[in-house]
Amino acid sequence: MSVFAQSGTNSPYSQYGLGVLSDQTSGFNRGMNGLGLGFRESNQVNFINPASYSSMDSLMFLFDAGLSGQITSFTENEKTLNANNADFEYVVAGFRAFKHVGVSFGILPYTNIGYNYSVSDYLDGDRNMVYTNSYSGSGGIHQVYFGLGWEFLKGMSVGANVSYLWGDYERAVINSYSDSWAKTLSKYYTATVNSYKIDLGAQYVHAFDKNNELTLGVTYGLGHKLNATPRCDVVSTDPSTSTPDTTSYSVKKGLAIPTTLGVGLMWKHKNQWKLGIDYNYQKWGSIEYPVYTTVGNTPVYQLSDDYYDDRHKITVGGEFCKNAYSRNFFNRVRFRAGASYATPYYKVNGQDGPKEISVSAGFGIPIMNGYNNRSILNISGQWVRSEATGLIKENTFRINIGLTFNERWFMKWKVE
Structure with missing residues (x-):
């Protein structure tokens, strides 16, 4: 197997x-491996829970941007290959609009697609005939959001993100043979x-x-069908005629996003x-997903209810800062760490994914x-291992860098 890197991901x-x-998290969350449902930060934009916007400082305007770089090691059948890439991750901003009401907006990725690899073998044990299937794909879904957070009672806040x-x-699966006279089939x-996307x-x-x-x-995230019509073009080429025969299939509103639920706790001691x-x-x-398959002897492209699995993820972590207002530089540094375990959301050839x-x-x-003296540079390192029985093992080391600009825009100046 050969592998080439793509932007955003190389998996x-x-x-x-x-x-x-x-991950859909900002720089300060990533230091804790994405933790943050219970975090209320006056100097960070915590967009994974829009209720947190109500805690923003009334004098500040926050602007946060982040990027990442990663090296991934792929292992299969005792063979290992490496790939690397970098990606601009997100841009978000936030400020307090009214008393007890915070506002945030930004752009971030929802999914990433990027791969290019091939598999070769002998056809039915015939060492005079080698077939090659090449797999490639690119793209993904992006998200731009606008959110509000409101503390309507002391200690109780609600919020919502509305996203586009x-x-x-x-994606392509291209079939070829060492014998130029063999008929090929590519998809x-x-x-x-x-x-749209709505998160409460x-x-x-x-x-x-x-x-x-x-x-x-x-x-809580609202699940629904997406406004999309996935298409599958099957191209059969007969070398004797040199004319490709293309059959096209499509499924109207064949893609969807799931209903989501998150619960988090955060304990704070002495603000340290x-x-x-x-x-x-x-x-x-x-959720159903469109799959190209054969029913009897008839090829079809239709929705399957046996493609996805419910996904569960648990994350633990924390932050320590000796004194955020100290004049000593090192006392103001925030130390963060976290760990996660997640199950797959899809199946691979009928078995659970990694x-x-x-x-x-x-x-x-x-x-x-x-x-x-209020802006923060967030730097973190992350190790991710993805593994499933009999499938490719991935080990990724990622560096995340996020810069939060904290500007005092809304101060009322007094002139003597």
Whole structure:
């Protein structure tokens, strides 16, 4: 097997479903491996729970942008290959619009598709005939959102993100033979997505005393069919005529996103320790996906209800900062770490896809100069292992860099 890197991802597993699901987290979350459903930060945009927007500082405008670079090792049948890429991840912003009301908006990826590999073998044991199947794909779905968070009672907040989803993908399975007179059959899959996404959130803060408080965070995402008509073009080529024969199939509204549910807890001690746990559930198992197959002797491209699986993910992690307002630089550095376990959302040839184990660690480094001492540089390293029985093993090391600009835009100046 040969593998080539693509933008956004280089995983052969991105050929399944809607592609590799994006983390959809910002720089400070990634240091804790994506943790954040219960986090309320006045100086960070925590868009994974829109209820957190209500905690934004009334004087500040926040702007956050991030990028990542990764090296992935693929192992199959005791053979190992490496690939690497880099990607611009997200741009988000946030500010307090009114008392107890925060606003956020931004752009981020929803899924990524990028792979290019081939498999060769002898045809039915005939060493005089070698076949090659080449697999390639690119594209993905992008998300732009606008969100509001409102603290309508002391300690109780709600919020919503309304998003526009768009993007497309192209996937190809190209068949060829060492004998130029053999008949070939290739398949090309395409789709274009233009749809919406709605995510709701809530947070409740309970203070036990002046040093300890617990925050409960809950999120709900609305599942629905996407405005997309996936298409499959099957091209059969007979070398004796040199004329390709193309048969096209399509399924109207054949793609969908799942209903999602998230629950998280965050415990804060003396504003130094922040420890949390998140659970995320995605109801993919009730969604159908278009599959090219043969019924009897008739080829069809139709929806299958045995393609997806419900996805479960649990994340634990935390942050430590000795004193966020200290004049000592090192006392203001935020130390973060986290770990996750996730099940797959799709099947590969009837069996469960790869399970994922990941860990991360990182820093929130304050930027201090003559005119700004509130912005933060978030840097983290993440290791991700994806593995399923009898399938390719992936080990990815990723560096995430996010820069949060924290500007004091809304201060009322006084002149003497």
